[in-house]
């Protein structure tokens with residue numbers, strides 16, 4: 001049984017998603033850095049994606065049973081992301097895996113990450129521009145493009161309905 005939502009955030013997106021899940025599923029929500037012992041139950045783990053890795057998942061899964069992982073990244077969410085994310089993070093089929101688009105704010109990042117992303121966003125913008133030349137971008141791709149070109153932005157939507165439907169169907 002799912003007993004709580006745990007989140008790990010740098011710039012606030014995962015906290016926002018975790019709080020939305022907490023409200024909708026009526027479950028307590030805690031930061032992964034400060035939570036009570038979760039006895040006889042599982043958690044939904046909401047964390048940000050760094051170079052394809054769900055930050056902190058490897059550690060959390062040793063401490064508490066994880067029912068589902070919500071991987072929050074600036075990239076558009078989609079079936080490819082779910083498959084690749086599961087494989088990269090070694091999330092078994094018995095654990096739910098969801099990709100949620102989060103926001104981005106380069107000014108809130110610590111310096112080393114800021115430097116990495118200053119370079120990385122140019123790449124992302126270029127890739128989306130070449131795609132846009134052939135086909136219109138989806139709303140999520142457009143949101144990623146804004147993040148990449150302005151250094152900050154919001155996801156296309158803050159939608160947790162897929163996770164909620166999954167949790168309620170268990």
Ligand SMILES: Cc1cc2nc3c(=O)[nH]c(=O)nc-3n(C[C@H](O)[C@H](O)[C@H](O)COP(=O)(O)O)c2cc1C
Nearest residue numbers: 009010011012013014048049051052073074075102
């Ligand atoms: C160093 C670094 C690497 C990142 N790598 C990825 C990535 O591989 N895929 C992705 O979709 N987003 C990536 N992001 C973007 C964050 O995952 C995204 O902004 C997320 O919404 C941040 O969540 P938070 O606001 O809870 O910290 C990266 C961000 C940083 C700073």
